Amino acid sequence: MTDKSANAMWGGRFAAGPDAIMEAINASIGFDQRMASQDIAGSRAHAAMLGATGILTDTDVKAIREGLLTVLSEIETGTFQFSTTLEDIHMNVEARLKDLIGEPAGRLHTGRSRNDQVATDFKLWVRDQFDAAEGALLSLINALLEQAEAGADWVMPGFTHLQTAQPVTWGHHMMAYVEMFGRDLSRVRDARKRMNESPLGAAALAGTSFPIDRQMTAEALGFDRPSANSLDAVSDRDFALDFLSTASICAMHLSRFAEELVIWSSAQFRFVTLSDRFSTGSSIMPQKKNPDAAELIRAKVGRIYGANTALMMVMKGLP
Secondary structure (H helix, E strand, O other): OOOHHHOOOOOOOOOOOOOHHHHHHHOOHHHHHHHHHHHHHHHHHHHHHHHHOOOOOHHHHHHHHHHHHHHHHHHHHOOOOOOOOOOOHHHHHHHHHHHHHOHHHHHOOOOOOHHHHHHHHHHHHHHHHHHHHHHHHHHHHHHHHHHHHHOOOOEEEEEEOOEEEEEEEHHHHHHHHHHHHHHHHHHHHHHHHHHOEEOOOOOOOOOOOOOOOHHHHHHHOOOOEEOOOHHHHHHOOHHHHHHHHHHHHHHHHHHHHHHHHHHHOOOOOOOOOOOHHHOEOOOOOOOOOEOHHHHHHHHHHHHHHHHHHHHHHHHHOOO
């Protein structure tokens, strides 16, 4: 067993620390350190609210908020030392904050649980991914529109069952993908709007007796409103499932387009020529030019489907 001094910061009721195996199983810092900026943004908003409601002094709030910016700077510059003993990004940040500012750091967690903190961080992170996906989809749609306009009168065969069917134009074919990715874009926007409720203040599962202001923290973090039910707020992961299901459908569309590029660039079709920057050669057949970029897009869709299914399996048994 490890010494209690190495235990998590909140382990007061335990007589001994966790076994090394348990520590390795329980630590999530290898994954959730990517949510550092979201965690610190949530903590800074929470601290400001604690000051505004009179729960903490202005002096404590100032020290906490400035200390958190120092921690963020260390993380962004790569000088921060992450610890698996401290389990997750939340306790890593708070431990470093205590090193920097001392006793006031211990008051940051007033009126808050790791449950609502985790849910808030995760929501903020997924919301950022929705915003990134929206920007990427808009760029892709614009690229396809440019292709469609350039080839509005380029006649090509349309296919059913991979057999020549009716004539179409390149522009018409590209616009089919504009429609697909346009639906993906609408799903991203719908899901982002639906998820934009703040879990912060739900605490462990039933709120807190401190006179907190949930509306203030919701507004500070860009949420439309606080979540309505505290039990749902800390246990909800629908927003992540929405992201993964939306990503799965979008990835399927990408895979379909990638498969067409593979077919069209083959010697049998010769409809397109891929850039050398997105192709590879053969170690023994120098005449070959392989559409590896398209093939990799097609293959990596399996990871997205797998993540979607995995989270569904996690959530299905959660009481």
